[in-house]
Amino acid sequence: MGPEAKRSELIYEGKAKKLYKTDDPNLLVQEFKDDATAFGATKHGIINQKGVINNRISEIVFKLLESKGVATHFVQRLSPREMLIKKVKVIPLEITIRNIVAGGMAKLLGLEEGLILKEPVLEYHYKEDNLHDPMINEYHIKALGLANTADLKVINSVSFQINNILKSFFDRKHLILVDFKLEFGKHKGKILLGDEVSPDTCRLWDKTTKEKLDKDRFRMDLGGVEDAYHEVLRRLEVGN
Ligand code: UDP
DSSP, X not given: OOTTOOOOOEEEEOSSEEXXXXXXXXXXXXXXXXXXEETTTTEEEEOTTHHHHHHXXXXXXXXXXXXXXXXXXXXXXXXXXXXXXXXXXXXXEEEEEEEEOOHHHHHHHTOOTTOEEEXXXXXXXXXXXXXXXXXXXXXXXXXXTSSOHHHHHHXXXXXXXXXXXXXXXXXXTTEEEEEEEEOEEEETTXXXXXXXXXXXXXXXXXXXXXXXXXXXXXXTTOSOHHHHHHHHHHHHHTTO
16 A cells, blocks of 8 residues: 555544554554643644644654664655554553653652653553553553563663664654653554654753753643754754
């Protein structure tokens, strides 16, 4: 199925994306919306052109990760807002990797934003909006059957591998990768990175000024949200 492929039935609508069936049962179309939510969807807004920018940024990142041997659900970008992806059975976990303290970790542990961690921290959150994605540990995951030991081992090592790849990639773009969130799914028995990788799901700071160039501008009403997303894409497109 190529760019001419037609999407059919809408099968899922989330906060920032929609998923459609295609004529191939193994493939879906992921459409990026301009909607933005924060604080467990209690705050909602529209970031102009966000869908178009995040589709393109995710394409660049997925291609980079694939080139380094990370298996992802990305097949190809179809249009400004659409990406063709492999259909996965979603593992209901959000994997957060942190290099620098910010957001939820600063709040949870009473730490100052900007503290550089001695080593990256990996957190698991149970993907359940109604509960605001509570943090859980490996025992919860195994006891509840959310993922088995073998899958978790892959998820952990791939997540740290992604952190290494993205930290140096963003560094070359004069951006600091503060933290980010990943989601994984299973396709034909193989664990694939899913969802998106964008300023909605990563905290990115300018290396010199430490200016926030991500969704925190929306969360904290800092203004210049759209410009920040554009700036990240502009930097990523240099040399791509
Ligand atoms: N994140 C995300 N989706 C979520 C929660 C967090 O993409 O539902 C991203 C967020 O943008 C940040 C990282 O995961 O890059 C860590 O977020 P944190 O746990 O600090 O949560 P928040 O500050 O959003 O409450």
